[in-house]
Amino acid sequence: MLFARASSLTRYALDASLAKRKSDDHIRVEQLVAKMERSVRQAFLTFVQNVRSQTVMREVAELLGRNDIDSALKIVDRYVVRMAPVVSNVFIAAANDETKALAEQVNRISPAVGISFDPTYQRAADLMADAQLNFIRDFTATQREAVRVALTQALIDGEGPIATAKAFRDAIGLTARQLAAIQNYRNLLAQGSSEALDRDIRDRRFDRTVQRAVNTGEPLSASQVDAMVDRYRDRYLMSRAETIARTETGKVVSQARDEAFKQVAAEAGITSDMVERTWRATRDSRTRDSHAAMNGQKVEGTEEAFISGAGNRLMRPHDPAAPASEVINCRCVQTLKIKRRTP
Template sequence: MLKRLTPREQFEQLVANFEPLIRKAFEDAIEDIKSRAEIGRIVERLERRDIDGTMKALHLDPAAFRPLDTAISNTFNGGGVATTGRLPPLREPGGGQVIIRFDTRNVRAEDWLRDHSGQLITNIVDDQRIAIRTAMVSGLERGLNPRSTALDIVGRINRVSGVREGGIIGLTAQQERFAASYLEDLLSGDPARMRSTLDRARRDKRFDRSVMKAINEGRSVDAELAGRMVGRYRDRLLQLRGETIARTETMAALNESQMEAMRQAVDGGVDPTTIVKVWHSAHDNRVRDSHREMHGQEVGLNGKFISPSGAMLAYPGDPSAPANEIINCRCWMETKIDFLAGLE
């Protein structure tokens, strides 16, 4: 006999199914942008110091992230179907059966998906433009070769895989600042600054010996080697970016779809006052202290969970909450109906 999954196991299974799809959709979008960038035109525009023209040659627009939009929509639908699917049979006061099927085409559902995905993609694109524009201006001010600057942006082709690696595209503006400061420290010739690069968690440790050798010889890291090191560093920051987006967006889509499934149950006749939401912590040492304290907190369907920080969240990963309450959150929400309370 097959074991019936607990609510937590069901949620974890949904996360395991959909999180990789969202991560891959983001990665595919970035790879597509890099592969379609017009290198020759970018170089030509940089030679003219035409920043706006260079940005156009990158073809960085929201349409490139449609796969991400689709992945989030599929996750939302999967979460909603799972929520309605685990509801026990419902009966009207007269004894008739109440059928509740999750409808992604519901106006509320469509509005949330359109607004949420649209805002996410807009934020990603805008942040990209800031990071890339900053790198272009810096390259021009430092008198770097335009082609070198162009390749720093889109990445250099790996001769083995044929894929561009190490570019700025895909990173947040803050991540690119980290990468830029990493390069500056490697080229500084200052032993203290160079040694500090060995503390960067996302560095490629295979280069550590080269850094120590340069320090011991009283020189900076060779410029070409430093470029390769920063390229690997950017790749790992991009991987982190994809993982963060995947985790955060999976949680938001699955939990919002739970909410929408319950709203649709209310549309079908369930008394909204019988619906309860329960916050569950992930129960490990990676959980935020504030979220650990929220474990077991119960509120009604339209109620808000209250964090010790004062933040109010409709569910774990609520996009309306401060970033420090939702980024990489792994808590989950359980929705329950008190069937003994009856139907409207």
């Protein structure tokens, strides 16, 4: 928080010549997001590694052997809870980074002012708690659905306890939709279908073997199919890790930066009419068209919404009120400019 109120900021805005260039601010936020994404991605992969460990899977296999599926799922839930604190860590790191960036501007106007982010402030604490609880709720629901799909498929296949436990293990970290795609890929390989060569995330090192099986009509061996499917599953797992890291990090960083600004603005007397916000999209082929069209879009004040190329209103990137189609895998950021106040 501000240790000494910069009353002069109620009369003067931060001079644009003293602030960092927008491009520099955009780069700063992108670097922050990239760093936090690595943290979330590692937390997810650690979760998968821990749940798939021999110790945990022995316990799961024992429970499944007694047909106690709910208790087996609760084991996974415990590890989701252990992963969740990464959300609060990202929030605090992002808020501190944003506060530091604002401090460089504020201290040029009033060097006596000391600025820091207060994570214990009630609104900030509530935001972090909600973000962490929402992460636990959503991830747990998705993981439980995937595990139940895997167990159902094992039952349909008439698998025994060991194979059922393996199906449970292989579902960890994935979604039900991804599991269905993996099962479909296995079926294509077993059938010797050329459609298996159309799957984008397949390991192309196997293509020659698959093509030979298609051409000769000689089926792939069970071990060959297993190896190809395992690699396919691993790639889906990494894709899942990237999606979670990008979506969750972007959402939490956006909330944290917004909260950091509100804390500084409240103490420094920065009012809505002094703020100009700009939408910055990552300009590459992966950016959705509706966001590419928004790049450079400016809005005045803190309450005006951006308008996406799809016609949706967004208060900022990863707006929690926005449709999922505007949020998932979004890499956009918002930059802020404090304008001169009219005397």
